[in-house]
Amino acid sequence: MKNLNRKRWGKIMVALSLSTALAMTGTAAVPAQTAHAAQATASSSKASRIVATGKSYMHTPYKFAADRSSTKYFDCSSFIYHVYKQNGITLPTSSKKQSKVGRYVPKSQLKPGDLVFFYAPIHHVAIYIGNGKILHTYGKPGVTISDMNNAWWTAHYNTARRVL
Template structure:
């Protein structure tokens, strides 16, 4: 797979939400964030107020989903690093074992030859030439044994370092697992709160509600630029658009990257992977995974990032439309590019 990552423009990195799983502070923040999610709201404020509160709950679920995705990706990377360290430690242990066996063979050989003083052997021997040759062999064996001892000490030192590194990585992975579980609970809590509030609505109002309605109403108050009918910016962008279109109708499942279900950033990841481009996992990271493009220059294949916290992403497909995985309970579909406040446009 070809990785295609451009350097982001200066100043844009500050807007990116970074996922850190290796600190207790991150775990604490995730836990406190999960606890801060509101319970089901009282729908007595009227249909518009209820819709707004539902929108907030679904947005919180989407933010929590992106954080979960980032933590999941970090845990995956840590597992791979731990496996590599464990493999190297196993190889190091075999090296230590081999050197020990070789030293045992050398020691046994010296014992069989007899570690007698060469000068005394020469005085007592009927064949001084044979004794001299034997003494030279013993010297060579001694030198070889010294070399193997030195190699064994170095191999043991390396093995200890590898085991220490593996132990540290295992600790990091355990912490990452704690963060991952906390962020999973945050998603589940937000979705459960939204469902409880949704269940309080009359059947007709419940059937007419769709997450993002508040954003869409706000978007209609803005004047969007006329978008030119341009082709995809590159061959790989065209392939990504085709791959995303093929997923039309696939269900939204938080944390999913295909091939049968997706969350918003998972769909982008899948589509561009089919084009041979490795995007990062979360919408916040995808925002800076290429060049930032003015909205009036958007072309098919460009990623459209939404909201100030970059918690949603869609792909522009032309004619003022994007394709995206909208929210839990919905399916991959087309929507107007101005369906919610646009943060930025990125061209991978």
């Protein structure tokens, strides 16, 4: 009888130990998942602010080699520099240098707030705003929204970077 109680007690202890270990593992995974979700939400929120900031400059005139301190006119890279700087992200001042920061993003995985680059060598940059649209500045329209899936932009697409 004593032997049977020891075996039963041993099984109960093993079951309790396993239950405790599983409970601790599950508890540890929840904060990690929550942290990842919070980071994704923060990134999405920052992207929304960046897009809103950029849109607030709609139709601001384009000027080649625009002064970085001015918001009366922009060239493509000064527009990007200014919009991201207003949202706490300091980027280089040229599109070529901007194309080297952050991490590479395949075209199929673009998210709002990603930087998209055109031409080879790179000399145009835009903000991806979702649904195949980009926010940028060039020529007569000044700051504008274009369809990146338009044949012209598709033909000149080069790469994308995520800085958020």
